[in-house]
Amino acid sequence: MTPAISVAGLGRRYRDHQALADVTFDIGTPSVTGLVGRNGAGKTTLMRILAGQEFTTSGRVHVFGSTPLENDAVLRRMLLVREDQAYLDLRVRHAVRAASLVYPNWDAGLADTLLDAYELPQARPIKKLSRGMRTALGITVGLAARAELTLFDEPYAGLDAVARTLFYDQLLADYTAHPRCIVLSTHLIDEAAELLDRVLVLDRGRLVLDAATDDLRGTATTVTGPSHSVQRFVAGRTTLSLHTMGGQARAVMAGRLDERDRELAGHLHLRLEGLTLQQLAVHAAEHHDAPGHHGPSARPTTAKAS
Numbered sequence: 001m002t003p004a005i006s007v008a009g010l011g012r013r014y015r016d017h018q019a020l021a022d023v024t025f026d027i028g029t030p031s032v033t034g035l036v037g038r039n040g041a042g043k044t045t046l047m048r049i050l051a052g053q054e055f056t057t058s059g060r061v062h063v064f065g066s067t068p069l070e071n072d073a074v075l076r077r078m079l080l081v082r083e084d085q086a087y088l089d090l091r092v093r094h095a096v097r098a099a100s101l102v103y104p105n106w107d108a109g110l111a112d113t114l115l116d117a118y119e120l121p122q123a124r125p126i127k128k129l130s131r132g133m134r135t136a137l138g139i140t141v142g143l144a145a146r147a148e149l150t151l152f153d154e155p156y157a158g159l160d161a162v163a164r165t166l167f168y169d170q171l172l173a174d175y176t177a178h179p180r181c182i183v184l185s186t187h188l189i190d191e192a193a194e195l196l197d198r199v200l201v202l203d204r205g206r207l208v209l210d211a212a213t214d215d216l217r218g219t220a221t222t223v224t225g226p227s228h229s230v231q232r233f234v235a236g237r238t239t240l241s242l243h244t245m246g247g248q249a250r251a252v253m254a255g256r257l258d259e260r261d262r263e264l265a266g267h268l269h270l271r272l273e274g275l276t277l278q279q280l281a282v283h284a285a286e287h288h289d290a291p292g293h294h295g296p297s298a299r300p301t302t303a304k305a306s
């Protein structure tokens with residue numbers, strides 16, 4: 001089956017800055033994928049390219065089997081939701097009405113539910129909404145449109161914790177009822193962890209991790225305790241980092257632990273804690289040979305004491 005998104009060797013250069021370099025991945029449907037990376041990593045650039053709003057300088061991008069650039073047949077099946085969306089001089093209800101006419105799977109009931117839940121004033125001009133309210137409007141349109149491919153670029157900007165939880169809950173409920181292809185870029189990956197089938201991590205324009213979330217869980221562990229015990233426990237294992245302070249140490253180890261490892265840890269009075277997705281993403285960016293590493297630039301890991 002043709003993947004919803006297929007990207008190979010993608011590059012985007014702005015004058016002297018390489019925003020994306022040799023990015024390769026496929027995303028099948030249905031799926032919810034988290035696109036993660038630090039500020040300036042290239043997330044928005046990638047999303048804009050997928051949405052046909054930006055040129056590439058190298059490589060190939062296919063959405064539903066065709067290039068999205070100036071391709072109405074593809075663009076009609078997808079939607080990019082961005083915080084800095086250039087809304088015309090519209091009121092909330094006009095923007096919602098306009099979206100309802102554009103997207104064939106539009107769910108008016110869901111739009112009303114979300115408008116109420118986010119307490120969006122329908123008569124207010126969009127320019128006069130708060131930042132969080134504009135994000136909530138983007139989420140409302142993004143979910144109610146129920147496009148075959150929905151790209152949410154940082155869908156939490158300006159939202160408080162209650163509003164973010166509402167988004168995650170609504171996304172999960174609607175996705176469960178209507179499975180499709182959803183990609184969301186986020187800094188708050190752990191908040192969204194339960195939603196994600198897959199994580200892509202960009203670092204300075206390069207894809208440094210591409211893995212199913214189920215495969216990632218348990219692939220790295222933080223070991224904390226007396227320094228000599230930690231040293232003994234991690235000896236001979238792949239260690240992503242090792243920090244010592246006073247008589248205590250904290251190491252991050254790659255690889256899954258078995259029952260014997262856990263017994264040994266108990267015996268040595270060590271605390272074991274699986275890395276969260278956020279921590280795994282950070283490690284992937286810092287150590288391109290971390291679990292699930294994607295790409296050719298792996299370098300050997302050395303345990304550093306500090």
Ligand SMILES: Nc1ncnc2c1ncn2[C@@H]1O[C@H](COP(=O)(O)OP(=O)(O)OP(=O)(O)O)[C@@H](O)[C@H]1O
Nearest residue numbers: 014017018019037038039040041042043044045046
């Ligand atoms: N039109 C442009 N002209 C020049 N440089 C650009 C342009 N658009 C993006 N860049 C640069 O490309 C890099 C990637 O930007 P991008 O907006 O894709 O990052 P991001 O991962 O979305 O960041 P953030 O999380 O801060 O939104 C940045 O260094 C940015 O300055």
